Amino acid sequence: MESSSGARVTCLILRILTFVFLFISFFVLVTTSQTVESVKFHFNNFHTYRYVLATIIIGVVFNLLQIAFSLLNIVKGATGTILFDFFGDKFLSYLLATGTAAGFGLSVDLQTLDPDDYFGTFFDKAYAASALLLFAFFCSAAVSIISSFALSKRP
């Protein structure tokens, strides 16, 4: 019971961290745009960055739902959401992993089209958003490991 309640608090902290990283990543990504001599690079022009934004938004909404359930569980001491947590964490961590990979992948190869680094600010922001998403993924993957071990505590 002790270790189980400790695991719940750890999960809650990691989920709040995930939320913080996603939240900052959102604002960095939506401000990712730069105009150099009438050539405008906007994150919205690229399907991949739009997908990254979608993973962030779905991630935030889902994450807040999980935090609400976590708090409810800690307050009420219920164990009814073990399966929901397990599948939810798995889904969320896969989602954030794909967003991170898509964001980094496109940024790296787009940057080779700009060898003189005119759009340095654009790529700095794109990398920053992807890196923050990566941290969110790490937290989410850690929660997913904990919620997998919690499966054995099902009633």
Add this chain to the structure above:
Amino acid sequence: MESSSGARVTCLILRILTFVFLFISFFVLVTTSQTVESVKFHFNNFHTYRYVLATIIIGVVFNLLQIAFSLLNIVKGATGTILFDFFGDKFLSYLLATGTAAGFGLSVDLQTLDPDDYFGTFFDKAYAASALLLFAFFCSAAVSIISSFALSKRP
């Protein structure tokens, strides 16, 4: 004990399917290249496709290792690799998820640079390789769910 041995056989089948998808994906990806009027598109020119290739190769090697352990377990009836399976499947499925997302992301946005579809064959192959990797990811994620539930069977 019955259900445990059934789960093991299911895992083995899913792992072999993962291997098959990865294997075909490998050959599709390494032949992804097209030359149109002295402009050569080769998968090797893009960092992202090289990363996708890396995930496939690491995936195949790791997957074969897991199949070997699975067979050993079924023959010997041992349960010693539950933790190895759990963390291994988690790692492999995250790896394949990132490879899939990076491959699809870059392909979609590269294709917008080629509105007249000169490099149609190149993109067809790139999409095919990513789609096969996606199927490999699905199998791997399913194994990961089974190996998470198997955690409760630890001695």
